[in-house]
Amino acid sequence: MKLFILIILNLSVLLSISFANIRMYPRLTYHVKDNKSFPLPKEEVSAVFYVSEDHSLYIGGEEILYYFNFKTMKNYKNYTIKAESNNCLQKLYCKNDVTFVGQLLGKLTVCGTNAYNPSCWDMDGEKFKKLPYSWAEQLAPQTPVDNYNILITGDQVYSTLSRKTNNGASVMKTVFRKLHGDTPLLYTGDTFLRRPEFVKSLVVEKKDNIQNKILLFFTEDSTETRTEQKRLPMVAQLCKDETGSVKANTRYVFSTALKSRMICGNQLTGQYYPHLQDIFFLQGKTGNVIYGLFKNAWNHSGVCSYEVEDIEILFKTSSLFGSSNKDLKIRPGTCLPSGKMTPEETSEEASSYPELTEWLWPSQNQTCFQNLEHYRKIVVDEITAVDQKTYRVLLLAKDDGTVHKVVELDDGALNILEVKSFKLKGKLQFMELEPKEHLLYIGTTREISMLSLDDCTAYNTSCTDCIQSRDPFCWWIRGKCESILKHNGTKILENLKLNDTCSYEKESTLMYLKGNGHGSPNKEDYRTQYYLTCPTMSKHASYMWMNGVREMVKCKTSDDICELIIDEVTSPGEYKCMAKEMDTEHVILQYTFQESNTAMKIPCFWLLVLTIQILMIM
Secondary structure (H helix, E strand, O other): OHHHHHHHHHHHHHHHHHHHOHHHOOOEEEEOOOOEEEEOOOOOOOOEEEEOOOOEEEEEEEOEEEEEEOOOOEEEEEEEOOOOHHHOOOOOOOOOEEEEEEEEOOEEEEEEOOOOOOEEEEEEOOEEEEOOOOOHHHOOOOOOOOOOOEEEEOOEEEEOOOOEOOOOOEOOOOOOEEEEOOOOOOEOOOOOOOOOEEEEEEEEOOOOHHHOEEEEEEEEEOOOOOOOOOEEEEEEEEEOOOOOEOOHHHOOEOOOOEEEEEOOEEOOOOEEOOEEEEEEEEEEOOEEEEEEEEEOOOOOEEEEEEEHHHHHHHHHHOOEOOOOOOOOOOOOOOOOOOOOOEOHHHHHHHHHOOEEOOOEOOHHHOOOEEEOOOEEEEEEEEEEOOOOOEEEEEEEEEOOOOEEEEEEEOOEEEEEEEEEOOOOOOOEEEEEEEOOOOEEEEEEOOEEEEEEOOOOHHHOOOHHHHHHOOOOOEEEEOOEEEEHHHHOOOHHHHHOOOOOOOOHHHHOEEEEEEEOOOOOOOOHHHOOOEEEEEEOOOOOOEEEEEEOOEEEEEEOOOOOEEEEEEOOOOOOEEEEEEEEEOOEEEEEEEEEEEEOOOOOOOOHHHHHHHHHHHHHHO
16 A cells, blocks of 8 residues: 555656656757867776866876866876785785875875775876875775765865774774864764765855864764654764864864754655755855755655755754753854863763754755756856846756756746767766866766856857757857857947847748649649658747648657648648747748749659758758
């Protein structure tokens, strides 16, 4: 019975999504032809990535470091970094899988497994110098694994990788630990995390540095009775510069660490996405926002946003789950002035009851976008458009590297474009935004690509298509759909009128079809079959063929072309292919049938060839 109810609920959700929200499907599909990309010589199933400020990309693979510069599209190199031979004695695994590449203490650093003996090297020119870090084992696992997180902020380094004890055995309890930086080097308590799967960690900086926070996002086992979910998406908050507790035996344990369950879904419909996939921190013009990418049991995706200010208020105001102590002078989670340690009773309360009673709900208690697709990664960009409004643009990547471009509008999110940029089949590994130049880096196990978010080529078929794309990066300028960033600060944008409409008559292609009649159109030899086609580019529009005011054919949005076959033309007239989108109708193609004085008949086949050629020119 429970299974039957679940099936009915799922079907009802699917139907409500399918019928009520065509906006979730990409309006256009665009295959990038001249994208900036380069293939990897071999598949790298555990690749790690680092993009430098000069657009240089470093990729760590199996005993190799690849280098490529997207700015110049040159200087492709690779460097071999093998495991040290003395580590390979009597070991089956004798490889050095690179697991970390990035800036560490002012140097480009590479860390790897080094045949069960994790090590780090800094890159000096084209040579690698081994570093004497005692904590290298916490920057690289002994073998390639996915479930760990490293956070580097300034000269402070944090990791969730376990360290070895003096007898060489690994510590089984997973903690979040400071490896390097200002002392003391604190860590979360042994019971704070319950079999966690880490998603991301980040720093929220405040004007008052004492209030700087670390947010850690992860999924862990559920032990509470408030939910039937066995695994829960969580967010933990810690004071970045805390100095620990006055209690001697917990002196080096984070005394400000608290956590809360994250909710993504719609409180009214009861539709939720309980599995956390990815996190993006937008430090934007309109505020600091955390975007979370979630999925449900059917691998359908939901995106929720959380105002950083709301997260801070939650951790300041919610009671601790299971605690009855409300008379503490200093509340658990409070960031104290530099050098001042957390009182014993406050740290004990946080250690015993680290979870908040209240949960973290998304903005407006609902998803900001949802789809039947399974997305793996998310980044969010921000752009001020021609109307002087600031828009947030969500970039959502599927497992094969296909990216959906989604714009948050006043009336809801709209999926405006599907971008396919990869030539080789691979699995998505990496996606990162360069916000200053609005560039998107995407990496799979086989190929790396860089996309310009202000590329308007996909909408360049007509003025109407450009404007109706709703892409805030693009506008119809001087007869082309162009990036507004290329004209930023010029008089062109200042003089644009948003209420100007495109001239549909000029956009439509007018073609003449000649009949072979010799008099009355009722004569038998006047009859000629014509095959007319019209491209249906937008999946958000409805298309139809009209003869005067009479509707002849209505096409589905899923059709690639809208076809019209005229078996018998009984009178001269106009045949128009119409598109309706956003409550606007316009003509895409227009055929005018007129009688000819010559007995010429255009065969159906040649008319089809002519039509295809015209569409290709467009």
